[in-house]
Amino acid sequence: MALLEASNISIQFGGLKAVDQFNLQVNDNELVGLIGPNGAGKTTIFNMLTGVYLPSGGDIVLDGKSIVGKKPYEIVKMGASRTFQNIRLFKELTVLDNIKIAYHHDLHYSTLSSILRLPSYWKYEKIAQESCLEFLDLFDMRDYAETLAKNLPYGKQRKLEIARALATKPKILMLDEPAAGMNPHETQELMETISLIRKNFNIAILLIEHDMSLVMGICEKIVVLDYGRVIAEGTAEETKNNKDVIRVYLGE
């Protein structure tokens, strides 16, 4: 069975059918790309998959459980985490604190033990400090641990956002246009980050992207969307030669 399965999900904004009968399957360890022209409904689909929008029809099943109607933080706990198109970091906090916030669920101490500084506070804060620093090591960002997130260069901010999403220990990671606004060098670094994730974590990745070289280069399966409908699905080769896809991207 697929790790993430969306069946016939639709959503309407007023009279506009933004997404119509959308189907998607992502298997364990698979890297799926979701592409389509501007306004095709890609981010809307992301927002439904992560609980920001409630689909008006259809069902989304993550790891055997339906996530329709669940709150975003509950879906994170169930194993789906995401990044945003326009980077959303906790800007005035340090890089380390950004990661620690995502690590939140593994720290089991109550408000009372923070106020009284009970042993459980020290124990779990120590664990948090160590594991989050290790986590930064993995992304080669330990030197930035005490830097404020807003002071990082653009490429590193994106990297931190991805690292933060991974710190919630997801089964599937959803990246919303990670290469948006990046120069070729930064895109290269991003591709390295993604392959690093695939090597070190056993997770599936769902990727929205405009940058064709990135999508064609790394995705195993590509879903092409136009006006809220799937118009093609398959490997990079198959979609590249699909007539509908060429029509949508290049015009007739």
Place this chain on the structure above:
Amino acid sequence: MTKKMFKNYMVNFAVVSIIFVILSLMMSGGILSKYYQGIIIFILINIILASSLNLVTGFLGQLTLGHAGFMAVGAYASALTSIVLKSIISDLPLLLVSLFVGGVSAGVVGIIIGIPALRLRGDYLAIITLGFGEVIRVIINNIEITGGAQGLTGIPRIASFKYAYWIAVVVILVLYRLTHSKQGRAIKSIREDEVAAEAVGVRTTYYKVLGFAIAAAFAGVGGGLYAHYIAFLDPNTFNFMRSVEILVIVVLGGMGSLTGTIVAATILTILPEALRGFAEFRMLLYSFMLILMMLFRPQGLFGTGEFKWQGIYDRTLKLRKALMNREKKEAVDGSTRGE
């Protein structure tokens, strides 16, 4: 606990104790008159009120304008408790029990108001909390048990300087520890970006209500201290302007800085008193100072940072190093020139 942190705790505790000893010696020695003692107690009450509001406005990032309402709930709840119990128990336990009752009831009201109100953000939240604050005042004005518009009398006057001082210390300590923990990080993440916070698994509603309730509870404690110092409660002292006064302290001290709040509460409590000599120009000067402050230091006295002794130590060390380097350089320059 690391050695360094233990040292910091000890240094802070020593400083807090020394200030306490100096102030109480000055009071018993007659250097500080009753008038100045009153100002100092008002500073302490304002520190409690403003630092609790800072948890909501500074750390949680939600603008609320109804803090005086929670202060009123705490003041009346604790005053009524001590009126009932004053013949049974002695001063200190009476004060503690009534402040506890005041804090808990304000906290409960905070939860009741917080759950619906915190669904809103920004200006909407400010308006709705303003409304709730006024509702509380009007209710107190119109029921019998609180004495209504005539005010509440017969409250034992038991909030002396020493009690107020240590209660303020405890409130600051609790808020500091809370903001430097996993709960504190979650609260700050909501201030930074609520959507992102939810997307990394922070239960935003829970933490918003938690922060709001704790702030309300401490406002209740502040109100309770006020009731037991003034020994008379008039519902109209807890009006909208009172909430704004507290908010001004928070903004001036720096949203997200507890030490900033302490300094700002001290300045803004003393300032109107110190300006009494200017008679009708008093409020004008006060407002003028606020305007200047916002023009030249909009982030507040301390920004989001905290004052640390370690910081002063590091800075002097740096300064000394820089001076030594300069001397060395001058010496080298001098010797080359000599050749």
